[in-house]
Amino acid sequence: MTIDTKSRREAGLSPRIVAIVVAAGRGTRIAGTQESATPKQYIELAGVSILRRTVTALLDTGLVDAVLPVIHADDRALYDRAMGSDPEDERILPPAVGGRTRQESVLNGLEALFENAPEFVLIHDAARPFVTRDIVSDAAAKLEEGASALIAAVPVADTLKRVDGGMTVGATVDRNGIWAAQTPQSFRYSDVLYAHRKAADAGRGDFTDDAAVAEWAGMNVHVSTGSPGNTKITTPDDLVAAERRVLMEEWLKLGDIRVGTGYDVHAFEPGKAVILGGVEIPFERKLKGHSDADVVLHAITDAIFGALGDGDIGHHFPPSDPEWKGAASDKFLIFAIDRVAQQRGRIAHIDVTIVCEAPKIGPHRERMRRRIAEICSLPVSRVSVKATTSEQLGFTGRREGIAAMACATIRLPFDRAGEDNR
Incomplete structure (x- = not known):
């Protein structure tokens, strides 16, 4: 059972599980929307920013002791507006400043936790506001059981085709054993910090996700429960679909x-x-x-x-x-x-x-x-x-x-x- 962040602090304990929410990107692939000048994590869905919804979804699971947003150095005013009236919530840690790449931003977030290090860390995209308790619960349970690196993922259901530059299908790809990776990607804090530091020292900044960093560092990465509904908002169509989904869910409640x-x-x-x-x-x-x-x-x-x-x-x-x-x-x-x-x-x-x-x-x-x-x-x-x-x-x-x-x-x-x- 987790102890709430305030109680852990009063008892001199570190938070057990912290979620790092990576929100330092520029969201260039969503260009074309009216708010294209605004990074996508700060765009509103039904009156609430995507970032705020993501942070709230993680905290609402009741399994995360604290959330650490990692934001772009130029975005503090956007961040303050996006988070609304709850900066005093002790579970939302002061934001860390991101780096030139996602990989560097994650490392900055990990380093920001070092003085009060958690046992486990979940690394999650700010643009995935539909993360659920079941997803977080399965990752937390597997970490407690001894796993040191996990990715939320779902098996690929569609037939896969390899297409050449002329948009001609060259081959059908066997989808057996193929999974689509999502976030959160979940780790024992000390292990993933070591992996990211090692990659930085080696000048490797080309990894596409944290699981790839962990694999390169020699860690065994396992799969935890993902969900088809745990979608990432990337394109204008994603934004429209997410808005409809939020409105529908709110009215159904x-x-x-x-x-x-x-x-x-x-x-x-x-x-x-x-x-x-x-x-x-x-x-x-x-x-x-x-x-x-x-x-x-x-x-x-x-x-x-x-x-x-x-x-x-x-x-x-x-x-x-x-x-x-x-x-x-x-x-x-x-x-x-x-x-x-x-x-x-x-x-x-x-x-x-x-x-x-x-x-x-x-x-x-x-x-x-x-x-x-x-x-x-x-x-x-x-x-x-x-x-x-x-x-x-x-x-x-x-x-x-x-x-x-x-x-x-x-x-x-x-x-x-x-x-x-x-």
């Missing part, structure tokens, strides 16, 4: 789909404008309420609370509380959105119907959609604002006020903390 409804009404009083959907609309009157009386945002807020089963707007923001007198209603909506985030969920869609004779909603509809989308961090396409009259019936028909009905669709994970497993 949010399989608990909830729908809530909200309804609110406010009367008119003397004034010069109404606020609807966070937008001020010039009018001969205003809406009466303890806050800014934004009937649209109030209805949306209640719809979200309804989807969460979390009370209503009056419960969270009592009209008797002077703190909320004249408050902008986007504060209430942001609070409801935060409640969704606390349960690791996302808002998927908002639909609002405004019922009034006046003012005319049509000229302001798109501004309202954009403002609601902005507050909810949604694409405008996921926000609907409709308007209707009550055919001069009831209080809205008599122009005494405005009503709004809202429907909110949210997605939550099935495994939320505190949720009954029913």
